[in-house]
Amino acid sequence: MTRDESKALAMDRRRDEFIELGLIGAAVLMALAIYFGLAGVIGRGVETLFGWFLGIGRFAVPPILAGVGVAFVRRGRSSSPVRLAIAWIVVTVSVLGLIHIVREDDTAEGFDRYGDWGGWIGAAVAEPLLAGIATVGTVVVLVALLVGSLMLITQTSLRTMAEQTGGFLNAVLR
DSSP states (O other): OOHHHHHHHHHHHHHHHHHHHHHHHHHHHHHIIIIIOOSHHHHHHHHHHHHHHHGGGGGGHHHHHHHHHHHHHTTTTSSOHHHHHHHHHHHHHHHHHHHHHHOOOOOOOGGGGGTTTTHHHHHHHHHHHHHHHHHHHHHHHHHHHHHHHHHHHHTOOHHHHHHHHHHHHHHHHO
């Protein structure tokens, strides 16, 4: 390996370390804002903004950020952090869409009605699907996206996932 290649590799590792630090730091700050209300005025604003877009999905943001940060830390031992990030985004969007579908009728008007459920993102995903393929079709599409993303995250096949889920459910029911 030449000196220039070695230097480039070291710079790549340093860049990854800054990304790791940024993601984990953002996860901690988001947790302080969302779970505890301890991030000051800016934290309240961020929590409100994420509430509008993600609804109750805002509570998943800190663990997802931390998970992607840890994936960068374990880069040599785990799959691609970018692929994991995309898979977690698809999981989140699918779940927000499903939450939007099962939401109770509430009395809130306008934009405020989305903040307690799937947020604007859940509505933006679910409403066009509901208009085009009705409720059952929308649930099928969103569940398929959810399961496919979980397969990417866990790096398992559908068969293995079904067997493990079946074994888990059997143990719980016993």
